[in-house]
Amino acid sequence: MKDKITMALAGNPNAGKTTLFNQLTGARQHVGNYPGITVDYKEGRFVHTGREISLTDLPGTYSLTAYSVEELVARDYLVNAKPQVVINIVDASNLERNLYLTCQFLELGVPMIIALNMIDVAKDRGIAVKADRLAALLGIPVVPIIARTGQGKDRLIDEAVAVAAEKWNLQPLDISYGDDLDETIINLVAEIEGEGFLTDTYPPRYTAIKYLENDDQIMARGREINPTAAEKIEALVSQVSVHLVKTMDVFPEAIIADHRYGFIKSIIRQGVLTHKFDTDRLYASDRIDKIVTNRLLGPVIMLAILFAVYTFTFSWSELPVSWLGSLISWFDEVIAGHLPDGLFKSMITSGIIHGVGGVLGFVPLIMFMFFAIAILEDSGYLARVAFMMDRIFRIFGLHGSSVMPFIISGGIAGGCAVPGVLATRTLRSPKERLATLLTVPFMNCGAKLPVLALLIGAFFTENKAQYMFFFTVLSWAVALLSAKFFRSTVLRGESTPFVMELPPYRFPTLQGLLIHTWERTWQYIKKAGSVILGISILIWAMMTFPGLSPNRIAAFDQQRQVVSTGFPADIVSETEEKRTAAPEQAAHMAETLSIIDGNQAEEALRNSAAGRLGMALESISRYAGFDWRTNIALIGGFAAKEVIVSTLGTAYSMGKVDTKKSASLGQRLQQDPHWNKGVAVAALLFIMFYSPCFITIICIAREASWRWALFSMTFNTAFAFILAIVFYQVARLSGLG
Numbered sequence: 001m002k003d004k005i006t007m008a009l010a011g012n013p014n015a016g017k018t019t020l021f022n023q024l025t026g027a028r029q030h031v032g033n034y035p036g037i038t039v040d041y042k043e044g045r046f047v048h049t050g051r052e053i054s055l056t057d058l059p060g061t062y063s064l065t066a067y068s069v070e071e072l073v074a075r076d077y078l079v080n081a082k083p084q085v086v087i088n089i090v091d092a093s094n095l096e097r098n099l100y101l102t103c104q105f106l107e108l109g110v111p112m113i114i115a116l117n118m119i120d121v122a123k124d125r126g127i128a129v130k131a132d133r134l135a136a137l138l139g140i141p142v143v144p145i146i147a148r149t150g151q152g153k154d155r156l157i158d159e160a161v162a163v164a165a166e167k168w169n170l171q172p173l174d175i176s177y178g179d180d181l182d183e184t185i186i187n188l189v190a191e192i193e194g195e196g197f198l199t200d201t202y203p204p205r206y207t208a209i210k211y212l213e214n215d216d217q218i219m220a221r222g223r224e225i226n227p228t229a230a231e232k233i234e235a236l237v238s239q240v241s242v243h244l245v246k247t248m249d250v251f252p253e254a255i256i257a258d259h260r261y262g263f264i265k266s267i268i269r270q271g272v273l274t275h276k277f278d279t280d281r282l283y284a285s286d287r288i289d290k291i292v293t294n295r296l297l298g299p300v301i302m303l304a305i306l307f308a309v310y311t312f313t314f315s316w317s318e319l320p321v322s323w324l325g326s327l328i329s330w331f332d333e334v335i336a337g338h339l340p341d342g343l344f345k346s347m348i349t350s351g352i353i354h355g356v357g358g359v360l361g362f363v364p365l366i367m368f369m370f371f372a373i374a375i376l377e378d379s380g381y382l383a384r385v386a387f388m389m390d391r392i393f394r395i396f397g398l399h400g401s402s403v404m405p406f407i408i409s410g411g412i413a414g415g416c417a418v419p420g421v422l423a424t425r426t427l428r429s430p431k432e433r434l435a436t437l438l439t440v441p442f443m444n445c446g447a448k449l450p451v452l453a454l455l456i457g458a459f460f461t462e463n464k465a466q467y468m469f470f471f472t473v474l475s476w477a478v479a480l481l482s483a484k485f486f487r488s489t490v491l492r493g494e495s496t497p498f499v500m501e502l503p504p505y506r507f508p509t510l511q512g513l514l515i516h517t518w519e520r521t522w523q524y525i526k527k528a529g530s531v532i533l534g535i536s537i538l539i540w541a542m543m544t545f546p547g548l549s550p551n552r553i554a555a556f557d558q559q560r561q562v563v564s565t566g567f568p569a570d571i572v573s574e575t576e577e578k579r580t581a582a583p584e585q586a587a588h589m590a591e592t593l594s595i596i597d598g599n600q601a602e603e604a605l606r607n608s609a610a611g612r613l614g615m616a617l618e619s620i621s622r623y624a625g626f627d628w629r630t631n632i633a634l635i636g637g638f639a640a641k642e643v644i645v646s647t648l649g650t651a652y653s654m655g656k657v658d659t660k661k662s663a664s665l666g667q668r669l670q671q672d673p674h675w676n677k678g679v680a681v682a683a684l685l686f687i688m689f690y691s692p693c694f695i696t697i698i699c700i701a702r703e704a705s706w707r708w709a710l711f712s713m714t715f716n717t718a719f720a721f722i723l724a725i726v727f728y729q730v731a732r733l734s735g736l737g
């Protein structure tokens with residue numbers, strides 16, 4: 001086989017890069033109808049007519065300046081890794097804006113070919129793009145494709161392979177930027193060429209333009225490698241800058257952008273683009289947007305849609321949740337019936353089945369939630385939510401682009417703060433980014449949902465959907481207010497403008513919806529299977545050992561003995577027929593015995609490692625209404641929030657042996673004297689807002705710093721605790737508790 005060919009896929013956000021990447025490599029990367037999902041680049045391999053090809057999916061960018069992480073990642077990759085050919089994917093239905101990036105690739109002089117994507121969408125809108133004409137004008141191959149169906153991809157790769165054979169010998173595109181700048185560029189290029197300034201990385205003219213555009217990254221590198229030349233170049237630039245501001249009141253960046261658009265317009269006008277319909281005709285998407293993003297109607301529609309998502313998720317999933325619940329209890333009984341009593345059985349049932357089963361039991365609910373979110377995302381509506389929310393987010397010192405991290409973290413409930421924290425990379429301003437990063441853990445992630453469902457189900461049985469809705473709104477309120485608080489104290493600073501485009505509405509495909517739903521659900525299941533399994537066993541061990549001393553066990557045996565001897569022999573005997581002879585006495589004895597069992601189990605739990613820790617904390621946690629068993633669960637929740645439900649399950653099944661063994665955890669909590677509506681809400685508040693789980697903490701540390709990660713842990717926990725105390729005390733005084 002000949003050498004492998006390296007190709008890179010680049011283009012505007014939402015132009016279809018990932019779709020094409022998946023088509024070519026057979027990978028199943030996340031494809032979203034939402035700008036800014038790919039931040040890191042992904043690599044894939046495939047074989048085309050006997051040649052091995054390695055393909056890199058770069059993050060989507062509108063430009064190649066140093067304004068955002070994506071642009072830097074894409075540009076650095078191109079100049080450092082030097083792929084043999086760049087496949088520039090261009091959205092045919094949005095040609096003019098897409099060519100802006102193409103223009104910059106041409107100026108950079110990368111070997112390139114254009115994949116003219118979404119010709120189906122363009123056609124529906126009455127737009128015809130002449131690929132041959134565009135190819136002739138730009139001097140590079142242009143291949144029309146439909147990434148979604150894979151149409152045209154073979155020819156695309158044929159052409160790309162041909163370009164790759166030509167090596168990096170392309171003449172960079174030379175656009176005129178008007179008299180003033182052109183003259184300065186000539187002087188700059190002379191200086192750059194003379195000094196060999198950055199010429200190993202960029203064409204001289206490109207460096208000159210970047211200096212005029214005020215590119216931080218390139219200017220910093222220049223200063224580093226050749227301070228004297230850099231100083232000279234910067235002086236030339238500021239000279240023309242001052243001149244332009246004085247004569248025309250503009251900065252060079254603006255003139256450069258204007259001329260690039262002029263260049264693109266002139267190309268498009270030369271027979272590249274023809275509209276079949278009137279150009280002022282309202283496209284379907286625009287017509288929908290007139291209503292859906294209307295200032296008054298928009299928010300109402302948005303709230304209605306979000307509420308519909310709730311109703312769908314919580315009412316429709318009820319049946320499958322209960323089916324799975326019965327399946328798990330059946331499994332539990334079968335296993336329990338076949339194992340001899342003892343430590344091993346206790347670990348399997350109390351540790352593993354209750355722990356992992358409690359988490360898996362919510363899988364149907366989470367699937368319904370993810371399915372609903374996938375519809376919003378794939379149809380393009382989610383981007384409208386971001387657009388509308390920008391107005392509100394601005395008030396709190398955040399940015400419209402903060403919406404996606406919030407939603408991913410569980411803004412519509414479900415989701416996870418880990419990808420949410422990573423999604424903040426699309427924010428350009430460091431302060432807005434930090435403010436988003438620190439507040440996304442307040443959202444109701446998928447792991448908190450089971451706790452919400454459990455406590456709301458147990459204490460507010462009627463109006464479940466309404467309560468869920470209320471707690472979601474509350475999580476938003478807390479996140480936004482704390483963002484505002486951060487932005488007016490530790491993260492004070494300017495806000496940046498909103499530049500995200502609205503992708504056209506598309507009808508989601510069933511396959512796409514199912515893939516999205518399954519991907520996210522599978523992540524949840526995997527987490528339940530690995531992390532949660534380990535933690536369930538660890539917590540079970542903490543709750544079991546060191547256990548009671550032989551003396552105490554003997555003392556309880558003694559008590560049982562005493563009770564039994566107090567009754568006639570035929571009742572004590574195990575056989576059912578004889579017991580029926582004196583049913584009342586038998587029941588009384590069984591009850592007394594079970595109370596002794598319960599006391600023994602509770603004393604054992606108190607004596608365990610977890611019990612001791614939980615009790616030590618009780619002296620402060622009681623102000624919020626939490627007893628030592630709740631404390632154990634909250635400690636486990638630091639490791640992963642899923643653990644809270646499972647630990648409560650273990651604590652309450654071990655600590656109190658109920659005569660009705662089948663009572664669910666919810667019912668057990670309802671009957672427990674320590675629990676009431678006041679405690680339930682205080683616990684919910686604490687769980688919603690206390691420290692992010694340790695995986696999130698690690699991500700925050702990686703994305704920001706350990707200082708911010710520790711800040712997040714302590715700030716959130718202190719805040720949540722104060723909130724829980726205030727609520728509990730008020731509830732108690734007003735007679736709720």
Ligand code: GDP
Pocket residue numbers: 011012013014015016017018019020030031032033034035036037038060117118119120121145146147148149378506
């Ligand atoms: P990226 O941001 O460039 O990676 O874009 P994606 O691959 O995530 O695609 C954005 C959206 O465009 C998705 O909803 C795709 O299903 C859709 N899409 C991609 N290519 C085509 C196409 O050729 N035709 C149509 N109709 N839709 C497409």
Ligand code: MG
Pocket residue numbers: 017018019030031032037038060
């Ligand atoms: Mg993508």
